Amino acid sequence: MSEIKTVLLVPTEGDPHGLLKEGPCGARPPMAWFARCKGVLVPAPHAAARRCGHCDRPLAECQQCALVLAWDGKPVAEGMDRAVRIDPHYRGEALASPRNLGTEMERLGYGTIVLYYSTPKGWR
Amino acid sequence: MSEIKHILLVPAEGDPHGLLKDGPCGARPPMAAFWMCRDGHQEHGTWMGIAGGCPHPDHEGRLRPLRIGTGLSALVLAWDGEPVAGGCFRADTTEWHLYVELVTSIMAGERRAWSEMPKTNVGALADLGYGTIVLLDAEGQEVSDELEGSTRLHSP
Numbered sequence: 308m309s310e311i312k313t314v315l316l317v318p319t320e321g322d323p324h325g326l327l328k329e330g331p332c333g334a335r336p337p338m339a340w341f342a343r344c345k346g347v348l349v350p351a352p353h354a355a356a357r358r359c360g361h362c363d364r365p366l367a368e369c370q371q372c373a374l375v376l377a378w379d380g381k382p383v384a385e386g387m388d389r390a391v392r393i394d395p396h397y398r399g400e401a402l403a404s405p406r407n408l409g410t411e412m413e414r415l416g417y418g419t420i421v422l423y424y425s426t427p428k429g430w431r
Numbered sequence: 432m433s434e435i436k437h438i439l440l441v442p443a444e445g446d447p448h449g450l451l452k453d454g455p456c457g458a459r460p461p462m463a464a465f466w467m468c469r470d471g472h473q474e475h476g477t478w479m480g481i482a483g484g485c486p487h488p489d490h491e492g493r494l495r496p497l498r499i500g501t502g503l504s505a506l507v508l509a510w511d512g513e514p515v516a517g518g519c520f521r522a523d524t525t526e527w528h529l530y531v532e533l534v535t536s537i538m539a540g541e542r543r544a545w546s547e548m549p550k551t552n553v554g555a556l557a558d559l560g561y562g563t564i565v566l567l568d569a570e571g572q573e574v575s576d577e578l579e580g581s582t583r584l585h586s587p
Contacts, residue, residue: 331510331511331515332461332463332518334459334460334462334518335458335459336458337456337457338457339456352456375455375456375458378455379455383454383455383458385455385458385517385520385521386456386458388516388520389517
């Protein structure tokens with residue numbers, strides 16, 4: 308992967324395609340929540356994170372939730388799998404990288420891709 | 432049509448391949464567990480989805496899990512007659528779509544499916560130490576060995 312460490316896809320309003328929906332038998336996709344740190348929205352890997360991994364300040368309320376396609380510089384297979392199942396036409400180049408997949412999904416109207424050059428660590 | 436409604440992969444002891452492990456950012460695979468359902472002085476075992484309830488309406492609230500996490504939890508490959516892509520993906524991240532085709536054909540009653548798909552045959556899974564395939568009917572009871580390599584783990 309390039310220098311981009313985190314690739315997220317924010318579903319369109321109301322998540323009409325069920326990107327973040329819980330699956331059968333308790334299956335759950337990888338998700339990140341956006342929280343505000345120093346006026347900037349940053350992703351947290353779980354809803355319970357209350358302090359920033361960078362500055363250790365308390366985070367503001369979680370704002371929105373996104374499907375995780377890459378985290379900490381690595382593709383997240385479970386997230387890419389969820390995206391592919393929504394539209395099985397993704398093959399080849401679209402699956403070559405989380406960024407390509409997210410870009411393609413955004414183009415088709417499933418949501419908005421969000422890229423980060425770093426991965427916040429040490430969320431509490 | 433086959434009587435098979437659910438297909439599970441019970442990991443090898445200790446789940447050495449992490450089939451049931453939580454993924455990054457809260458990802459969780461579809462899972463089922465073997466439950467003992469208490470009915471008066473009788474108990475009978477039933478496989479159920481982790482998020483599901485007992486299939487018997489009279490038994491609501493009289494369930495207790497049996498050894499969850501110690502070998503009697505399983506990855507769900509198919510549930511309620513439908514392939515569960517998330518479970519197939521966890522079992523094989525590169526050939527998961529073959530698993531989806533496979534469990535679909537099994538539930539349609541095609542008994543020869545496993546052996547015709549080398550990458551997804553039960554023998555290969557067992558050789559790799561992944562675990563054991565379990566086939567269930569609509570009530571969560573194990574059905575007889577319709578397929579090569581499938582196993583009965585419990586007596587009815």
